[in-house]
Amino acid sequence: MIRLLNVSMMPPGVGQPVLRNLTLSVPQGEFRWLLGPSGAGKSSLLRLLTLETRPSAGQMDMLGVSVSHASRATLRNLRRRIGFVPQDYRLIGEWTVFDNVALPLRLRGASERDTRREAFAVLEWLDVAHLADKRPGTLSGGEQQRTAIARALIGRPELLLADEPTNALEDAQARRLLMTFQELIEMGTTVIVATHNEALVREAPAASIVLQDGTIANTDAQNGTSTRRTEHS
Amino acid sequence: MSAPVSPGLRSGSLPLLVALMTLLAGLALAGLSGVQTLAESWSGAARNATTIEIPADTPQLEDRTHSLVQTLNKTPDVTTVRELSAKEVQTLLAPWLGQVSDSAGLPGLSLPVVLIVAHTGTPDLGAIVHSVLPEAVVEEDRRWGERLNGLGNSLIACAWLAVSLIAAIAVLSVGMTVRRSVMAQRKAVEIVHFLGAGDLTISSRIAGRAALLSLAGGLVGLLLLSPVITMLAQRLTPFSHGTPPAASPTNTWDALFATWCGTLHVLPRMLLEELGALPLIAACLGWLTAQTVVLVWLRRLP
Numbered sequence: 462m463i464r465l466l467n468v469s470m471m472p473p474g475v476g477q478p479v480l481r482n483l484t485l486s487v488p489q490g491e492f493r494w495l496l497g498p499s500g501a502g503k504s505s506l507l508r509l510l511t512l513e514t515r516p517s518a519g520q521m522d523m524l525g526v527s528v529s530h531a532s533r534a535t536l537r538n539l540r541r542r543i544g545f546v547p548q549d550y551r552l553i554g555e556w557t558v559f560d561n562v563a564l565p566l567r568l569r570g571a572s573e574r575d576t577r578r579e580a581f582a583v584l585e586w587l588d589v590a591h592l593a594d595k596r597p598g599t600l601s602g603g604e605q606q607r608t609a610i611a612r613a614l615i616g617r618p619e620l621l622l623a624d625e626p627t628n629a630l631e632d633a634q635a636r637r638l639l640m641t642f643q644e645l646i647e648m649g650t651t652v653i654v655a656t657h658n659e660a661l662v663r664e665a666p667a668a669s670i671v672l673q674d675g676t677i678a679n680t681d682a683q684n685g686t687s688t689r690r691t692e693h694s
Numbered sequence: 695m696s697a698p699v700s701p702g703l704r705s706g707s708l709p710l711l712v713a714l715m716t717l718l719a720g721l722a723l724a725g726l727s728g729v730q731t732l733a734e735s736w737s738g739a740a741r742n743a744t745t746i747e748i749p750a751d752t753p754q755l756e757d758r759t760h761s762l763v764q765t766l767n768k769t770p771d772v773t774t775v776r777e778l779s780a781k782e783v784q785t786l787l788a789p790w791l792g793q794v795s796d797s798a799g800l801p802g803l804s805l806p807v808v809l810i811v812a813h814t815g816t817p818d819l820g821a822i823v824h825s826v827l828p829e830a831v832v833e834e835d836r837r838w839g840e841r842l843n844g845l846g847n848s849l850i851a852c853a854w855l856a857v858s859l860i861a862a863i864a865v866l867s868v869g870m871t872v873r874r875s876v877m878a879q880r881k882a883v884e885i886v887h888f889l890g891a892g893d894l895t896i897s898s899r900i901a902g903r904a905a906l907l908s909l910a911g912g913l914v915g916l917l918l919l920s921p922v923i924t925m926l927a928q929r930l931t932p933f934s935h936g937t938p939p940a941a942s943p944t945n946t947w948d949a950l951f952a953t954w955c956g957t958l959h960v961l962p963r964m965l966l967e968e969l970g971a972l973p974l975i976a977a978c979l980g981w982l983t984a985q986t987v988v989l990v991w992l993r994r995l996p
Contacts, residue, residue, distance in 0.1 A: 511888060512888070512996065513888055513996070514996060515996050533893070533996075534892075536996060537890050537891075537892055538890070539890075540888060540889060540890035541889075541890035545888075551881070551885045552885075553701065553882045553885055553886075554882075555701070555882070556698055560698050564698075564699065564886070564889055565889055565890070567698075567699045568699055568886075568889060568890050568891050568895070569890075612889075
């Protein structure tokens, strides 16, 4: 469950807030598209939701934890329950693909045997297991993106956030990823995907959070959530 | 090799830096040890001795001297009373009178009687001596000892200051190297942090590497220090009271090592222990500094 109440975000050194008075609620196990033109605040909202920054005003609850005044230890534990596919992949260049993907499980203290099994399962599913010993710098954009997706999925997160997760994928891979998101939702994971890809949104119609100039443009009055349900077939 | 859960340390010139600091610290410690030994010997020699000089023209010199010696022997805390022989007195006065074969060589000059009283504690020997022999001159060596002790303590403080300064420079250097390394890997550190790594998980990996590199640097520094220490030991050999272990006559590496060990034998055991501990101290300082720098740096992340 994600709940934002009048949340604003003003990065240090910036004169005005990049997000203003956001109020939204996403129940556990639901899917949302995060839409809006460039500069609307999608990445800033994702930064808030991945706990890379705290809101400068308002109340923010994630997975049952009040984030606004949470301790560093609480935030650390919360981050381990969140998977994130960044637009720029954020892979550690000095490590192998396997070590990058295994990191979330290792941070949770999983045994090396379990880590290896889980990591290779997800790498094989994403068709990059043969690259396990390679460094990210030697991979193509699509391969790096699949590695980042594997790292986000491996911990079976309760909340999955993805920023343009299909922009370097082929159509078949993108469709497969959407199917994975659907499976995760069925297992109770909340999934929020930011995208510019209208074709993808048409392919998987779902409720949306539409941002415009740092505020929410549409409100779904029915469930009190600032969302817009896309109705493309 | 353990599985990576955090970026490591980019060493840069850390081992070389620590090696040089270890060398400097070793030299400062050797100096400190020398000063300490000197100060202890000064104060030890002077602290518990009193010199009594009885002028040669004192009436009934022999009887009264004998009486004074008996009184002193009965005084609590006095351990020995020794009368210097005429030859010893001549030697004592030689800087002023020149070398003479006997007092007859200096017409009109009679040598005084000199008593050296060794004691424990601080008996008021001046009052005791003057009650028996008012003409006697009592020289409390303790006062000289106190002054020498003060000088020795000042030198020790200077040497400690040098050691502390070197340690401070080492800490600063390690801190700057670690900070540069963290800044260079800022993205990787942030990735790991935002995936849920604890601050200690991140800092411990960097600190562990810093400790290892500091240990290696410390060992290299010790290696660089060994010729200097050997030379120092060779210089001290003539002043050594102990007999160094005999070296094997065969010209093998073992024999050379045995000779070297024999040479080091003259150095204070404490100094050798301190020098041996330098690489470990460097490793501990490296670990602590890296931990502190990384933990402080991580505080800026939410």
